[in-house]
Amino acid sequence: KAGVTQTPRYLIKTRGQQVTLSCSPISGHRSVSWYQQTPGQGLQFLFEYFSETQRNKGNFPGRFSGRQFSNSRSEMNVSTLELGDSALYLCASSSGRTGYGYTFGSGTRLTVV
């Protein structure tokens, strides 16, 4: 059973650019959540998609957006990149049922210069 796949693994962008990250969940999982991890702030929840609908959203500016496709694959977009957006972005998939836990991908390391 394939795990959660995040692409790319590493990315370097310059300030002002935009970036799109991709996440393919475990087959059959309909929920995909995105997290930003930084040394200073730890793990912060960005948003969750379930069956192509955003179900929950964290406290991030509108520059951070996402979407989910009919095959449950999800993309996250960050526009007008800032230096502070440098982080490890983690995607987690789940069946969407409480108590079953989340399976995380290895993350995309974004560096903004």
Add this chain to the structure above:
Amino acid sequence: AQSVTQLDSHVSVSEGTPVLLRCNYSSSYSPSLFWYVQHPNKGLQLLLKYTSAATLVKGINGFEAEFKKSETSFHLTKPSAHMSDAAEYFCVVSELMNRDDKIIFGKGTRLHILP
């Protein structure tokens, strides 16, 4: 309201000695509780979970955790630390609210293993 407190940001133990990583939670309802481990530059891996069955939960790599409702704790233990256990550990609480699954991560505990 949910909250998770990992009481130690760093823990150091010698190889072969017991590990104790502490986690206290607050939840309005019957929560599900999880421990995840993250090795450097890797994603999070589920170690174990509690979902209202047995209060002593066994996970992978020899880890276990005990759910103590009276103490609102879910501490992670391992009898004998191994060098490969050096990583960051996250305690997570999850509960169903308004048909949505809300999860909260603790701030993490970095485990250092001394040779």
